[in-house]
Amino acid sequence: MRFRFVGTGDSAQTPCFGCDCQACGRARVISSCQRGPCSAEFWVNASRYLLDAGRMDLVESCERERPAAIFLTHYHADHVQGLLHLRWGLGASIPVFGPKDSHGCADLYRNPGLLDFRAGLKPFKPIHLDGMTVTPVPLLHSKPTLGYCLDDGGTKLAYLTDTLGLPCETESFLRDWEPDVVVLDATYPASHMEPKNHNNLPMAVQIIDRLGCPEAYLTHISHRLEADVLRDPSQLPANIRLAQDNLELQLGMHLAAS
């Protein structure tokens, strides 16, 4: 499996408009430190699949390589706003899988254009792609939200954003499933003591500890968390890294930043 982080920021992205913190200042002068809307993509047997569609340049990206399907974690704008443009294109429809959510976002359901919104996925019921099994798992967020457990027969990766903690049944599933890599929401720093809808860093670390996963990446990272980690990098255990935009994982082989 080839897996790539496309965006690793929260809804404000990094740099955050109007902010002068260390993380935002750095991102303004080093473009590789920027964080776009949280999303990823993976390839199996030369087919490209998207995990969320909030990137602003979604159409340009799809012109370069048309996706076989899009998996949505949920319908918040920063995860779907690229679809508001992509839908008006021409050609074959693009299947869109996601949680059952009667509202969607804006008028996407009413005016889907070339997007083929499939019925809401059933948690824990796997989808079989050509060379990959994708199992949706419920998360804890302010809108119906799914994580996705990807298994290409050689490597297992769990992509878990946006969430505050994990539902018991999801944590139980993951313990049995034994992922090789976990990608988990860590939006806020430790000082954000009562986070809503997203983990802070200590919560994310505890979850990864409980899952006993050897390798983990944090995503949906706010500029505030990043500034805090820049101040004190020792907060991150050795097996947990902050993901970064464009980081590509060659799973089953070795991990390398593109």
Next chain:
Amino acid sequence: MRFRFVGTGDSAQTPCFGCDCQACGRARVISSCQRGPCSAEFWVNASRYLLDAGRMDLVESCERERPAAIFLTHYHADHVQGLLHLRWGLGASIPVFGPKDSHGCADLYRNPGLLDFRAGLKPFKPIHLDGMTVTPVPLLHSKPTLGYCLDDGGTKLAYLTDTLGLPCETESFLRDWEPDVVVLDATYPASHMEPKNHNNLPMAVQIIDRLGCPEAYLTHISHRLEADVLRDPSQLPANIRLAQDNLELQLGMHLAAS
């Protein structure tokens, strides 16, 4: 008044994803022929004002120069989607004026962040900025929509998108107001005989003729209209031009493409 077209495309933009028409093919190799989401900006006394906010790089643009206020024509995604990101910034609030629309777009009203959504504007009741009068006028679209008549004391410009025809009271107002420049929706080619929500080219030409305006620009241009005009440029009368992205009008002086 300094006035600049930021985007002059329809919701599909140009190039349209998956399309190989002449207009889309040209835009893929000549970036100045691309058409982004329909929007514009103007400056009065060194303050910058936005007309719509659908551009994908709205935050980057606002980082370069913070707008004094944003005027929305309506709440369709291609006119507001940049706000879904901008709202999460820091610092002083940004006033947003627009039509009365109880729905807005997605969760913008519920989670406005730094956006200060003002009460819906009353048609024909002018707003007085420092050095500019802005008069909202109703248009005919699938959502409540306003055009804006800008008067800096020297030049009068009417910005009229998205609309199919004009309401009688708006046309009557414009005849009395006598704009120097009209910017008008022309989304479809003549072959699109029964357009919905947007003018086709002959309808736009007729409206401009009736208003007796000496200078007019068409905007919200689909790739289909552009391909048709490339095939037969004689469809455009001498006083009417297709606007283009980044075209800047130095009003009260002379007109020049930036």
